[in-house]
Amino acid sequence: MAAARWLGAxxxxxxxxxxxxxxxxxxxxxxxxxxxxxxxxxxxSAVLHNTVRCMFIQTQDTPNPNSLKFIxxxxxxxxxxxxxxxxxxxxxxxxxxxxxRIEGVKSVFFGPDFITITKESEDLDWxxxxxxxxxxxMDFFASGLPVVTEEAPRTDTAPSEEDDEVxxxxxxxxxTRIRPTVQEDGGDVIYKGFEDGIVQLKLQGSCxxxxxxxxxxxxxxxxxxxxxxxxxxxxxxxxDDDDDVEKEANSx
Numbered sequence: 001m002a003a004a005r006w007l008g009a010x011x012x013x014x015x016x017x018x019x020x021x022x023x024x025x026x027x028x029x030x031x032x033x034x035x036x037x038x039x040x041x042x043x044x045s046a047v048l049h050n051t052v053r054c055m056f057i058q059t060q061d062t063p064n065p066n067s068l069k070f071i072x073x074x075x076x077x078x079x080x081x082x083x084x085x086x087x088x089x090x091x092x093x094x095x096x097x098x099x100x101r102i103e104g105v106k107s108v109f110f111g112p113d114f115i116t117i118t119k120e121s122e123d124l125d126w127x128x129x130x131x132x133x134x135x136x137x138m139d140f141f142a143s144g145l146p147v148v149t150e151e152a153p154r155t156d157t158a159p160s161e162e163d164d165e166v167x168x169x170x171x172x173x174x175x176t177r178i179r180p181t182v183q184e185d186g187g188d189v190i191y192k193g194f195e196d197g198i199v200q201l202k203l204q205g206s207c208x209x210x211x212x213x214x215x216x217x218x219x220x221x222x223x224x225x226x227x228x229x230x231x232x233x234x235x236x237x238x239x240d241d242d243d244d245v246e247k248e249a250n251s252x
Contacts, residue, residue, distance in 0.1 A: 055138050059130070060114075062186040066106075067118040067206035068126060069186035072137055076147055077110045081188040083204040084108045085240070093148045095140045102132045109187070109205035110147065116186040116205040166231045167194050173228055178221055182207060189221065197233030199225060202240070213237075 060069040082093070085107045090096035096108045099117065104124045109116040117133060119126070159168055174191055182189050187207030192200040201221065207213050214237070222235040 055141065057134055057137060060186070062116065062206035062210075063212060064118070064186075064206040064208075064210040066122060066209060067116050067186055068130075069206070070115045070117060070133060070137060071113065072115065072141060074113070074141055076113055076115060079112055081112070081183070081204065082110045082148060083188070083208075084110075085208075094145050095137075095147050098136050098140060099133065102129065102136065104129050105133075107208070111183050111186070111188070111205070114183075114186065118206065118209065166229060169229050170194060170199055170225065170232070173225060178224065192238045194232075197231060199232055199235045200238045201235060202238045 056073050058071040058073070060071060062069055084090040084093060084096045084100075087097070087100040090100055090108065093108075093110075095115075096110070099105055099108045099115075104119050105117055106120040107118040109118070115137065117129075119129060159171055163171065171191055174189060179189055182205075185206055187203060187205030187210070189207070190202040190204060192202050194200065199222075201217070203210075203213055203217070207216070210216075217235055217237055222232075225232045225235065
């Protein structure tokens, strides 16, 4: 996620975390999709259909080379997001459980209208993973099952009666200016707390293991929050217990 675009965010609010590229299916081209599909044995953007269903799944690169954004053309989670960092965390999502069964899938993230898949390592070829991911998404939406069950926890940043004026301003800025931009890149930012001038945030989706996530957090999100809210002195990333275990394992 390019920090340069965030350095001018306070002035223009038009910057994006990173210039994402529709590498698989360029929406700017006027070529019909069937002409593009003829050029590749496995079209990155898949049109899958039979007598019962028809689905057009697009893929979009993210700033994280190990994460890819899948856009099924259908609503996934309405207006919220959810991250599943392990198969055990997917207990409340039939779709996430199915995706974890694909060898090489490390984590699953649901956005309002997209699914971000993170693979286990750079050595894995996306061209080998995509066909199974396409088929799993298509079959699931054809089944009519809910993406998440009623027992799914909510992780939104909705205002509460306990929030003071500063916290309400932080949440509003996150929801209106910052989170939509991060979601364009296949991730999300979740508010975790505000204490002694420090805003605590959790990065999700493609942002979790992105090489430039710290730059984005400090030079992007922090600068914008400080510009509008003088009470904000800094921003720090919060990780869950599962993330701590994973980081320790990778460092050994």
